[in-house]
Amino acid sequence: xxxxxGTATLRDKVVVVTGASAGLGRETAVQFAKQGCAVVxxxxxxxxxxxxxxxxxxxxxxxxxxxTDITREEDVAALAxxxxxxxxxxxxxxxxxxxTLFAPLTDAPFEEHRRxxxxxxxxxxxxxxxxxxxxxxxxxxxxxxxxxxxxxxxQAFVPSYVISKxxxxxxxxxxxxxxxxxPDIHVCAIYPxxxxxxxxxxxxxxxxxxxxxxxxxxxxxxxxxxxxxxxERPRRELHVPRVAVVGLALHAMFPRTTERLLLHAxxxxxxxxxxxxxxxxxxxxxxxxxxxxxGERPPQIGTPAFLAWSLRELLKIQAQALRHxxxxxxxxxxx
Numbered sequence: 393x394x395x396x397x398g399t400a401t402l403r404d405k406v407v408v409v410t411g412a413s414a415g416l417g418r419e420t421a422v423q424f425a426k427q428g429c430a431v432v433x434x435x436x437x438x439x440x441x442x443x444x445x446x447x448x449x450x451x452x453x454x455x456x457x458x459x460t461d462i463t464r465e466e467d468v469a470a471l472a473x474x475x476x477x478x479x480x481x482x483x484x485x486x487x488x489x490x491x492t493l494f495a496p497l498t499d500a501p502f503e504e505h506r507r508x509x510x511x512x513x514x515x516x517x518x519x520x521x522x523x524x525x526x527x528x529x530x531x532x533x534x535x536x537x538x539x540x541x542x543x544x545x546x547q548a549f550v551p552s553y554v555i556s557k558x559x560x561x562x563x564x565x566x567x568x569x570x571x572x573x574x575p576d577i578h579v580c581a582i583y584p585x586x587x588x589x590x591x592x593x594x595x596x597x598x599x600x601x602x603x604x605x606x607x608x609x610x611x612x613x614x615x616x617x618x619x620x621x622x623x624e625r626p627r628r629e630l631h632v633p634r635v636a637v638v639g640l641a642l643h644a645m646f647p648r649t650t651e652r653l654l655l656h657a658x659x660x661x662x663x664x665x666x667x668x669x670x671x672x673x674x675x676x677x678x679x680x681x682x683x684x685x686x687g688e689r690p691p692q693i694g695t696p697a698f699l700a701w702s703l704r705e706l707l708k709i710q711a712q713a714l715r716h717x718x719x720x721x722x723x724x725x726x727x
Contacts, residue, residue, distance in 0.1 A: 402624060403428035406479045408471065410462055410519065411489030413440035414683035415589035416538070418447070419616040420486060425453025427620060432475040432482075434460035435489070440683040454479075462489045462515030463507075472522035481530050484623045485523040487516040488538045490556075491675055492591065494663075495598035497551040504596055505552035507675045512556035516563055524567070524577075532576040534626050536619060537564050539583045541636055545643055548655055549599065549662060568628070578626035584615045585636050590687045596673035602666040605687075606657065608633075608695040612685050652709050653702060660701075661692050 407424045411417035413435035421431045425448035433441050433448070438459050445455035458474045460467045475482050490512045493504050516537060527533030542550070543557040560581075567579045586605040589612055597603060610633060618632045631637050643650040673679065693701070 401427070402484075402620070404430065405483040405623075406430045406432065406475055406481055407484040407486065407623070408432040408434065408475055408482055408523070409486045409488060410434045410460070410471075410515070412444050413437045413678070415591065415685060415687075416584075416587055416612045416615055417486075417488045418444045418683070419612040419685045420488060420619050421455070422447050422451050423613075423616040423620045424484075424623070425449070425451040425455065428452055429484075430454040430456070430479045432471065432478070433457045434462070434471050435678075436461055437678045437683065440678075443683065462518065463510045465518045465521070468515070468518040468522050472526060476526060482523060482526045482533060484534045484536065485519060486536045486538065486619060486623075487519050487560075489515055490538070490553075491673070492550050492553040492595040493598070493673075493675065494549055494595055494603045495551075496549060500596075500598040504598070504672060504675060508552035508596075509556050509559075511675075512553065513559045513563070516560055520563065520567055524571070527571075527577045528574065531574070534578045534580060534623050535567065536580045536582060536622055538619070539564075539581050541583055541585045541631075541640075543581070543583055544640055545654070546651070548658055549603075580622050580626050581629045582615070582619055582622060582632060583629060583636070584618075584632045585610060586691075587612050587615055588686050588690075590679065590684060592689050593687055594674045594679035596671065596675045597668055598670050599663060600668060600670050602664045602668045602689065604662060604664055604689050605691050606662060607691045607693060607698045609691055649706070649709055649713070653706055656705055656709075657698075657702065661698070664692055 407429045409417055409421045412421045412433035421433055421444055424431050431448050431453050433444050435441050441457040445457045448455035456478050458471050460471045491508055493500060493508050523535055537560050539560050540557045542554045543561045547554050564579055564581045571577045586609045588609050592603045592605055615632050622630055
């Protein structure tokens with residue numbers, strides 16, 4: 393294990409990746425392995441973890457699979473200890489593990505909302521408690537928190553996921569201050585837009601119809617490569633795709649209009665007409681079926697058509713707002 397990070401090569405660095413049995417976590421591990429890293433893989437599914445380990449070795453790296461329930465602090469502490477015992481330290485830790493629940497805040501058992509927070513937030517807190525002491529002893533390290541565009545804007549149908557991702561931003565900011573006197577310890581955040589993974593298939597669902605990604609959907613390979621770049625050249629935050637910052641700027645300037653447009657788009661395209669039985673998904677138990685990097689539920693509308701729809705809907709929203717402002721009843725009420 394080498395002593396520094398920054399712009400140096402990642403070869404022989406020790407990288408912990410949580411949620412590594414499928415999806416973005418699996419692809420991230422493989423991308424680090426391609427750089428010659430020693431990758432420590434964490435997830436609940438033993439066989440799927442071993443498959444990821446095999447893929448990492450074939451990609452040119454070394455791999456250690458450690459079955460881990462990220463909601464159990466003792467599991468996370470054991471994960472960090474395994475990395476240190478096997479390879480002498482930890483250079484990069486990627487907090488990727490996460491679950492979701494498709495249901496408005498009032499329409500699901502609260503325990504299911506709580507479980508999302510336990511996984512997405514508490515798991516990341518446990519990871520920080522395990523990784524930061526190692527980084528301090530070494531005097532270097534990179535912690536990468538995988539957030540979401542929903543770390544910065546709300547979404548009506550996955551409220552506990554949104555709350556957890558906003559809180560993850562808070563954790564990131566808190567750790568930056570705590571480590572402000574450690575110039576070679578970096579706390580980074582990546583904020584992807586929708587990714588083509590099994591996230592939409594394996595999540596808990598109390599709505600009863602299939603959830604679909606909102607366009608434009610990006611590949612897990614693209615996001616995984618961005619995570620690797622973040623480890624190579626740490627920065628405070630990275631949006632993937634970078635054009636997402638335009639949408640965030642529009643939300644900052646025109647919040648109510650943007651929120652109405654988002655709500656209408658979610659109602660129109662986020663759920664199909666295909667019935668899906670309600671249930672806890674992967675909240676408490678690993679998902680059933682074969683683990684994969686990519687999902688099997690494409691968006692219901694392509695990106696060009698979605699942009700055209702959004703423009704038409706925006707014009708309708710603006711016209712409705714103008715009529716509301718000019719309505720006689722409103723004029724009397726505000727006189």
